[in-house]
Amino acid sequence: MELKLINEQGQSAATVAASDALFGREYNESLVHQIVVAYKANGRSGTRAQKGRSDVRHSQKKPWRQKGTGRARAGDTASPLWRGGGKIFPNLPDENFSHKVNRKMYRAGICSILSQLAREDRLKVVEDFSLDAPKTKLLAQKIRQMGLTEVLVITDAIEPNLLLSARNLPNVMVLDAAHADPVSLIHFQHVILTKKAVAKFEEILK
Numbered sequence: 060m061e062l063k064l065i066n067e068q069g070q071s072a073a074t075v076a077a078s079d080a081l082f083g084r085e086y087n088e089s090l091v092h093q094i095v096v097a098y099k100a101n102g103r104s105g106t107r108a109q110k111g112r113s114d115v116r117h118s119q120k121k122p123w124r125q126k127g128t129g130r131a132r133a134g135d136t137a138s139p140l141w142r143g144g145g146k147i148f149p150n151l152p153d154e155n156f157s158h159k160v161n162r163k164m165y166r167a168g169i170c171s172i173l174s175q176l177a178r179e180d181r182l183k184v185v186e187d188f189s190l191d192a193p194k195t196k197l198l199a200q201k202i203r204q205m206g207l208t209e210v211l212v213i214t215d216a217i218e219p220n221l222l223l224s225a226r227n228l229p230n231v232m233v234l235d236a237a238h239a240d241p242v243s244l245i246h247f248q249h250v251i252l253t254k255k256a257v258a259k260f261e262e263i264l265k
Contacts, residue, residue, distance in 0.1 A: 062177060062184045062257070069205035075184050075254060078261050082182075084174040087167070094168035095241050097158035105154035112137040112145030166264045172244045173260070183251045188212055193223035202231065209248035213239050215255035236260050 060083045061074040117137040125132055139147045176182040183205075190197050198221070202210055209230040212221065217235045225233045232243060236259035244250060252260075 060177075062182065064184050064186065064254075065205065066185075067201065067204055069183075069207065075257060077257055078265075081170050081261055081264055082174050082177045084167075084170045086175045086178075087171045090164065090168045091171055091241065091245075094160055094165055095245065097160045098241055100156045100158045103156040105152050105156070107150040107154065108152045109146045109149035111149045112139060114149075115143065115145045117143070168241060169239070169244070170264055172241055176244065176250055181249050183207075183249060184257060185251055185253055188214060188221065188251060188253050189218055190220040190224055193220045195224050195227045198224035198231065199228060205251075207249050207251075211243055211247035211250045213250065213256045214253050215259040236263060 064073045066072045212233045225231045236256045
């Protein structure tokens with residue numbers, strides 16, 4: 060299939076040949092949902108910790124005698140039924156949130172997202188995307204000239220000037236093709252690919 064190649068003014072200049080398997084695939088919503096959920100879950104860390112009944116500080120003394128008071132029997136104040144007692148099923152720091160996704164499924168999901176972006180005309184291809192100096196103003200001006208606002212820029216390899224220039228722009232992110240993730244691809248309104256990044260994607264996702 061052919062992808063539109065745009066110039067620095069955002070106008071269509073030519074076309075770029077691209078793989079149908081990568082940019083012409085049918086959109087699989089359930090697969091995309093699965094890899095997005097898995098990507099977010101695999102980024103979580105077990106930082107929650109709650110105390111069970113053996114962890115809370117409490118008296119070892121029996122609150123009242125077993126019989127004769129008219130109240131329910133009680134062994135200690137660490138019971139989960141008591142205020143200040145331990146949790147029944149406490150969250151632990153080593154909790155594992157990871158989801159397993161097969162490599163073929165992940166690659167197919169990325170291809171499905173890229174294909175849908177191309178179908179919706181949210182995918183832009185440029186000859187090259189670089190800056191002469193690490194200045195946020197230069198990058199903001201370049202993106203404004205293209206008529207874009209929220210942009211994910213994907214190159215074949217990260218350029219320091221481009222990465223440093225994008226850090227203070229809230230609606231701009233720069234990634235290399237090897238680290239493009241499904242959440243970022245879906246989040247941004249437009250995705251800019253360099254010609255070398257298209258070739259890199261075809262090499263990685265084949």
